[in-house]
Amino acid sequence: MNKLNDLPYQTILFDGKWGIGKTKYIMDSINDKENVYYISLFGKKDINVFYQELYYLLLSKHKVKFKKVIDKIGKINFSQFGFNISIPLISDIFESIQEELENTTNITIIIDDLERKKDEFDIREVFGFVDSITKKEGTKVVLVASSDNFSTETKKNFEEYTEKSLDRIYKISTYSKDAPQKILGDDIWSAIEEIYQDNELKNLRTLEKANLFIKEVIKVIPSSIFTSKINKEDIYKICFSVVLFEVDYKGEMQPLTENDGKNHRAFHEAYNSKEKVPNYIWHYILKQNLNNPMMSKFIPTFLEWFSTGDFSKHQFNEIVKLVNTYVESRHPLFMSEEQIVKESEQFSTFINNLGQDISLKNILQRLDELANIIEKTELKFNYQADEVVKWITNSYDFNSYNDYDDTYFDILMRRESKFINEVLSKLQFKIKSNYKNNQIAVMVANAKKLDFTHNETNETAEFLRFFDRLKDEEKDNVVQEMKNNKWFLPLPLGEITDSHWTYCHNIFQCIVEIDGRVKASIIKDVHDFCEREIEDATDKIFKYRLRSLIKQYLSV
Missing domain, CATH: 3.40.50.300 (P-loop containing nucleotide triphosphate hydrolases)
Known part of the structure; x- marks a missing residue:
């Protein structure tokens, strides 16, 4: 031209x-x-x-x-x-x-x-x-x-x-080699060039949109936030990665390559976690390449900002505070003997040195590193496994057993230190016990109800999924709990609702499924229980209902 x-x-x-x-x-x-x-x-x-x-x-x-x-x-x-x-x-x-x-x-x-x-x-x-x-x-x-x-x-x-x-x-067929740098300017280009090269961009509009978004962000956020921990270069990288994901990837996570698939932790965080899209951007676009890894906490905020135009100053300021107050843990291998002794004197000291938003995996890793070097150097270690377990269960939400099954703990327990393996064993037992008790409590409570919501009628399916994850001995204990609580059956006496009758069917279906998952059959015990209830009852309609359930589900 x-x-x-x-x-x-x-x-x-x-x-x-x-x-x-x-x-x-x-x-x-x-x-x-x-x-x-x-x-x-x-x-x-x-x-x-x-x-x-x-x-x-x-x-x-x-x-x-x-x-x-x-x-x-x-x-x-x-x-x-x-x-x-x-x-x-x-x-x-x-x-x-x-x-x-x-x-x-x-x-x-x-x-x-x-x-x-x-x-x-x-x-x-x-x-x-x-x-x-x-x-x-x-x-x-x-x-x-x-x-x-x-x-x-x-x-x-x-x-x-x-x-x-x-x-x-x-x-x-392509744009000039200097086009990206001309669009973004030297400062932004030097920050995002590696991300750009990794993704083989062919559309200059992505660069133009990224440039505009970066300018918007830099204009809105106060310049006073930039410190040694919060830097513009990382802001540029995050903004560019967000725009790349939304524009070039069209907001869809790309299939993993063979090499990416080998990192199971990254795969889990990107595809199975609640924050899967921000985690995907962190692992597979940014590739964890920020001057300060804690800056990755801004990814959800900037993603929401670019996608919807919604920017929460309060949320942003909270992340700024988190990043600025985070103190990176030192690896025990690089600490002096005096420092290790001081940190191992009280578990409360260890807790105070942790970041505010540290994951359970990172806590266990940090504990393992500290305990391992103390055990091998025969220094004094004053932590008690029970106090660690108590703090973890009080600090983290374990209501969902799905995320903490035996497979999860079996992987975690491949650790160096004896102490951390003891912690994990006790933590596993406590979490499973709490979850088992919660599940049984729900089923016992339902057995006393006369009407059920849609979610409550489906709780038998959740109970069955929980049962499937138990070991044989644990299954026998749960079966005994069922037997002690009238097999969790809300007896269909008198006038009943449609949801009550549906739940009764669900309980019998659950019983049949459980019978196929235990060594000793439970069908005869359930049948005998029902016959006793029929014999003791005077309500003929109740007897008819229970006999119809026996006929449909129980064959002795």
Whole structure:
């Protein structure tokens, strides 16, 4: 574009995919140039709309030069408010313009977005215009298109006329190497270049959107927050990664590569955790590459900000406080003997040195490192396993047993120190015991109800899932609890509700499923219990209901 006047061609086509920067590069190259006129066909429905915009464009640049042209055309109203043009006169106007510019050289008309015109706008009319205007020496026309995005009919006509009407076609497959740096500027580019290279971006619009978002963030957040722990470079990286995920990835987590799949911890955090999208960005786009890893806490806030425009100052300030107050734990291997002895004197000292938002895994890792070096050096270790377990269970939510099953603990218990393995064993027992007691308490409470919500009727399924995760001895203990509590059956006495009857069916289905999961059958015991209830009852409808359940589910 910079050498356009030196080229022998009058008609040129730049053809390339969307997003590689065709329009931006052209606009940058024609900035402040005389006798260059740019028109986009975006949304235009016919050639007349194109002619009218071109006329306005020419007139706006040459008001004085064209005043006598306007004076010659009686049907045009010229006023301080602009020009009102009668569409039937467009061709006359254009002829008048050509006459006035006969002595002007090096005129360039750029027609962009050929593929974005309306379907009813026949592209052959554009080529007709090109043939007509370029008969005048010194007039050049540059067409810009993404031919891959033409409709079938337009593509057919386009291919037919390009050979006849165009002197030169340039196929643009990628943007210039310095385009990303020019868009983002040196500071931002140096921060995000590695992320950019890892993701092989082909769309400059992602960079433009990232640049705008970074500018928005930097403008909104106070400059006073930047410290040795909170730095602009990490802000740039997070913003760019968020935009990349939302724009290029279209908000979808990409399938793992073979190498990524080998990191099971990263996989779990990105695909199975509650904060899976922020974790995905952290592990697979940022690749944990921040100057301060604690800055990753900003990812959910910036993701919400870019996606919805919603920015919570309170939430942002809380994260700032968290990042600034976090003290990174020192590895015991690098501590002096005096430091290790001091930290191992009281568990409360260890707790006070932890970050406010540290995960359970990291706590156990830190404890293991400390206990391991103390055990191997035979220093005195004053922590008690029970106090550690008590603090962990009070500090973390273990209501969901799904996240803390035997497999989870079996993996965690492959640790170096004897102390941490004792902690894990006791923690596992306590969590499972609490969960078992909670599950049994729910089922006992339901056995006393006469009406059930939808969620309550489904609690038998959750109980069964819990039962499946137990070891054989634990299953026997739970079966005994069921037997002691009338098999958790809310007896269908008197007037009952539909939900009560549904729950009774669910209990019997649960009993049948459990029977197939234990060594000794429980069907006879349940059958005998029901027969005793029938024998003791005087309510004939109740007897009928219970016999129907026995017949449907229990075969002795």
